[in-house]
Amino acid sequence: xxxxxxxxxxxxxxxxxxxxxxxxxxSSGWLPVGEGSDSALLxxxxxxxxxxxxxxxxxxxxxxxGPELMHAVKEVFKAASVPVVFDEHHLSEVQNMASEExxxxxxxxxxxxxxxxxxxxxxxxEYKGELASYDMRxxxxxxxxxxxxxxxxxxxYKTRHNNLDLVIIREQTEGEYSSLEHESAxxxxxxxxxxxxxxxxxxxxxxxxxxxxxxxxxxxxxxxxNIMKLGDGLFLQCCEEVAELYPKIKxxxxxxxxxxxxxVQNPYQFDVLVMPNxxxxxxxxxxxxxxxxxxxxxxxxxxxxxxxxxxRCPGPQGLTRRSSALPSLEFHSNLIADAVKKVIKVxxxxxxxxxxxxxxxxxxxxxxxxxxxxxxx
Numbered sequence: 001x002x003x004x005x006x007x008x009x010x011x012x013x014x015x016x017x018x019x020x021x022x023x024x025x026x027s028s029g030w031l032p033v034g035e036g037s038d039s040a041l042l043x044x045x046x047x048x049x050x051x052x053x054x055x056x057x058x059x060x061x062x063x064x065x066g067p068e069l070m071h072a073v074k075e076v077f078k079a080a081s082v083p084v085v086f087d088e089h090h091l092s093e094v095q096n097m098a099s100e101e102x103x104x105x106x107x108x109x110x111x112x113x114x115x116x117x118x119x120x121x122x123x124x125x126e127y128k129g130e131l132a133s134y135d136m137r138x139x140x141x142x143x144x145x146x147x148x149x150x151x152x153x154x155x156x157y158k159t160r161h162n163n164l165d166l167v168i169i170r171e172q173t174e175g176e177y178s179s180l181e182h183e184s185a186x187x188x189x190x191x192x193x194x195x196x197x198x199x200x201x202x203x204x205x206x207x208x209x210x211x212x213x214x215x216x217x218x219x220x221x222x223x224x225x226n227i228m229k230l231g232d233g234l235f236l237q238c239c240e241e242v243a244e245l246y247p248k249i250k251x252x253x254x255x256x257x258x259x260x261x262x263x264v265q266n267p268y269q270f271d272v273l274v275m276p277n278x279x280x281x282x283x284x285x286x287x288x289x290x291x292x293x294x295x296x297x298x299x300x301x302x303x304x305x306x307x308x309x310x311x312r313c314p315g316p317q318g319l320t321r322r323s324s325a326l327p328s329l330e331f332h333s334n335l336i337a338d339a340v341k342k343v344i345k346v347x348x349x350x351x352x353x354x355x356x357x358x359x360x361x362x363x364x365x366x367x368x369x370x371x372x373x374x375x376x377x
Contacts, residue, residue: 024359056331058109058116059086061097065360066119066311073117074363079368081330087113093120103134107141130181140173144301144308146206147172148361149284153291156345157354161290166270168287169210170280173300177277195231195276199239206302207274208246214343218250219243222259222275222283235276256283264286287306295353339370 037154061067062340077084087109091102109114123133132140149168153159180192207219221239227234236253243251254262256279262269263283267290275283299310343349350356360368 008205030071037087054083054085056085056087056113057113058106058113058122059088059118060091060106060118062089062119063092063122064120064312068360069311070119071119072297072360076336076367076371080332080335080371082336083329086117091138093122093134103137103141106138110142110306110308114306115310116306118308119311131181136177136179139301143173143303144306145171145173146203147280147284148210148300148302149280150298150300151287151291152297154296154344155341156347157292157296159209159291161267164267164291165213166267166287167210167216167272168280168284169203169207169272169274170276170277170284171199171275172280174199175277177281188193193228193231193235197238200235200276202241203240204242204274207245207272209251210244211272212246215280216249216271218252218271219246220259220270220273221251221253221271222256222279223253224256224279226255232360239274259283260286265289272376277351294355295351335371336367339367342370343367 002010010062018181039041059070061070072084089102089109091106106116121133121135123135138144143302147170151164151166151168153162153164174194174196176191176193178192180193182190182196184190204221211219220238221243223232223236225236239253240251243249259273259279260283263286267287273283284297285294288294291297301308301310343366344354349358349362351358351360351363
């Protein structure tokens with residue numbers, strides 16, 4: 001189940017890590033480096049990390065297979081001599097390792113590193129007096145408003161639809177996941193869905209900026225405004241207003257239920273999709289199934305200052321491209337990404353979620369073995 005989580009971690013070392021470097025003079029928070037679809041973004045690191053030639057990254061192993069996968073990431077990073085130092089923290093609601101103090105420690109670490117690699121933090125379904133999970137609280141404290149899922153077919157791994165390449169962007173600080181629920185009368189629960197103009201405009205602009213920087217041609221706004229006329233109506237209106245500012249990007253809209261069907265029948269019609277919280281959570285899992293499952297797609301969250309790479313069960317893929325800003329990290333990024341892709345393409349070592357019988361350790365060993373030819377080149 002490790003497969004692409006290794007590449008995901010290296011992802012932050014080059015382009016997919018974030019979409020720019022921090023510039024306090026800009027409201028966007030991230031400054032593009034390079035040009036066109038190969039532009040990179042890099043976080044501002046602490047002076048200590050810079051002087052030592054290493055980059056600090058916050059790590060939260062999480063629950064389930066998370067700790068095993070993070071250990072695998074460390075092994076591969078060590079084998080590839082990646083100049084990254086992990087500041088590791090443990091935050092878990094199921095292992096009694098969650099508190100406001102621990103959450104604040106993670107936030108403090110993020111303020112230093114600007115980048116994090118996070119395992120799956122399990123959220124219990126039982127109500128214990130607090131509606132918002134620690135995962136959701138972390139997103140809010142860091143204002144991680146944009147969740148990006150890049151759905152791309154893997155060379156050498158055949159699925160019903162091949163050569164897919166689409167991006168799903170969702171707003172993840174409001175909507176149905178606002179944690180505003182109450183019992184208005186016995187047996188009657190009200191769950192509030194919050195849609196605001198400011199956050200709808202912000203995520204729409206993020207989607208169009210992403211499409212522009214990545215050389216993509218179309219943005220589709222997904223909604224249910226025919227039923228939720230005010231809430232989703234406002235979201236759709238904001239997307240339409242922002243679209244007018246990007247005349248070179250084609251814009252269309254689609255109702256959420258039709259979008260689900262169209263993704264299954266003809267996913268090639270989509271390029272970049274933007275939507276509110278719950279829809280995005282459902283759609284990105286549906287789309288992941290088209291290319292092999294949740295373990296072969298990236299899980300990325302962004303604020304104006306921070307970039308967080310989250311392990312989707314079982315793990316995210318890191319799709320690395322060229323970074324012109326840090327040649328050293330570009331080298332390590334390409335080194336590991338090529339090794340991961342080669343192992344998958346050859347097909348001799350595959351984990352169970354890709355139809356094989358190999359263990360995480362088997363996959364890690366195979367990736368490390370494929371690192372060595374690069375050193376001699």
